Amino acid sequence: MIASIAALLVLQLIGTIIIRLTGIPLPGPVVGMLILFAYLLWRGATPHALEGTTKALLSNLALLFVPAGVGIITHLHGVAAHWIALSVTLIASAAIAIVVTGFTLHWLMPAAEKDHGSA
Amino acid sequence: MNAITQIWVYLAEQPLLWLTLTVGIFWLAQQLYRLAGDFPLLNPVLVSVAVLVVLLLATGTPYHEYFDGAQFISFLLGPATVALAVPLASQAATLKRLWLPIAIALTVGSLTAVLSALAIGTALGLRGEMMLSMLPKSVTTPIAMGISDQIGGSPSLTAVFVILTGIVGAAIGIPLLRVLGLRDPVAKGFALGVGSHGIGTARAFEHSDRAGAFSGLAMGLNGALTAILVPIIVWLAGL
Incomplete structure (x- = not known):
């Protein structure tokens, strides 16, 4: 558990340092994620302890969004002033993105992989 | 100033208060979501944010003071990514x-x-x-x-x-x-x-x-x- 947490923090740190040094326009933790992903593919299997720790962290991911979400309090005026434009954009864009992505993948998938589930 | 106000004033200066409230309110929101059969509009994040915003407004607490406590939760977003x-x-x-x-x-x-x-x-x-x-x-x-x-x-x-x-x-x-x-x-x-x-x-x-x-x-x-x-x-x- 501690080793896994240390590994995640070290990867985040490495990602942040790489961004500082190269100016790549990516968030530091994303670079850490890409490094870990490459390592896991190369290794072929995920260490058991790391699997447990990441599961605990990711299954409570929603809680981690709350403090940032409360930050809306500093934007109440802006959001209230534009609430119709904001809601229409959010809803329409989500619907369009989901439909376009779903049908693009469905049309491109080999026939053998297609699953016409009834649900 | 009565005793309860004094305790509030003391606690409000500690990071512990808003950290505990954030975790506690989220836990309650999660229970509510399950009770309602995972009704999408009762999303626990949405409900927790709404309750905390009302609490901050009601107590006149500025966001940076709230975040002094809640940042410990936010920090975990990096390792989670x-x-x-x-x-x-x-x-x-x-x-x-x-x-x-x-x-x-x-x-x-x-x-x-x-x-x-x-x-x-x-x-x-x-x-x-x-x-x-x-x-x-x-x-x-x-x-x-x-x-x-x-x-x-x-x-x-x-x-x-x-x-x-x-x-x-x-x-x-x-x-x-x-x-x-x-x-x-x-x-x-x-x-x-x-x-x-x-x-x-x-x-x-x-x-x-x-x-x-x-x-x-x-x-x-x-x-x-x-x-x-x-x-x-x-x-x-x-x-």
């Missing part, structure tokens, strides 16, 4: 087999999510920080906030847009695809992951494990791709 590599790697075999359809659908979907928001938002009069904060809304919060910070948006505003997008996608995604005749769980899961990140992924898992796995895959890939695309789009659009 790194941890997304694990579910992604577990889909390696499928990724290898279907890499081309996935790569194309991902690129098309990622661009559609960003450009549709840019086009509709601009047409409806959204400008500046408001528009920039909206662009990374389809990817998981830690990545979206990182992107927003980088392009001159407001990370906290982005977090709110991300959460709302997730709730909308989870609520309308599957019914919408069904009406349009798409029944394949792989395509449905993948679409929810690209369009509405972790909240959509949670919804896809309720539909089927296969849909959920593809949704998680889509969420991770879209996070990385959007982090690359959005700064380029912002630069090209001259925002």
Whole structure:
């Protein structure tokens, strides 16, 4: 558990340092994620302890969004002033993105992989 | 000053108060969500944020004072982003087999999510920080906030847009695809992951494990791709 947490923090740190040094326009933790992903593919299997720790962290991911979400309090005026434009954009864009992505993948998938589930 | 006020004044200066309230209120919101049969509009993040905002307004607490305590939770978003590599790697075999359809659908979907928001938002009069904060809304919060910070948006505003997008996608995604005749769980899961990140992924898992796995895959890939695309789009659009 501690080793896994240390590994995640070290990867985040490495990602942040790489961004500082190269100016790549990516968030530091994303670079850490890409490094870990490459390592896991190369290794072929995920260490058991790391699997447990990441599961605990990711299954409570929603809680981690709350403090940032409360930050809306500093934007109440802006959001209230534009609430119709904001809601229409959010809803329409989500619907369009989901439909376009779903049908693009469905049309491109080999026939053998297609699953016409009834649900 | 009575005793209760004195205790409040003392506690309000400690990081412990807002940290505890954040975790406690989220736990209660989660119970409420389950009791209501996972009703999408009672999303625990949405409810917790609403309750905490009302509490801060009612007690006249400035956000930075709240964040002094709650930052300990926020900090975990970094390691959690790194941890997304694990579910992604577990889909390696499928990724290898279907890499081309996935790569194309991902690129098309990622661009559609960003450009549709840019086009509709601009047409409806959204400008500046408001528009920039909206662009990374389809990817998981830690990545979206990182992107927003980088392009001159407001990370906290982005977090709110991300959460709302997730709730909308989870609520309308599957019914919408069904009406349009798409029944394949792989395509449905993948679409929810690209369009509405972790909240959509949670919804896809309720539909089927296969849909959920593809949704998680889509969420991770879209996070990385959007982090690359959005700064380029912002630069090209001259925002």
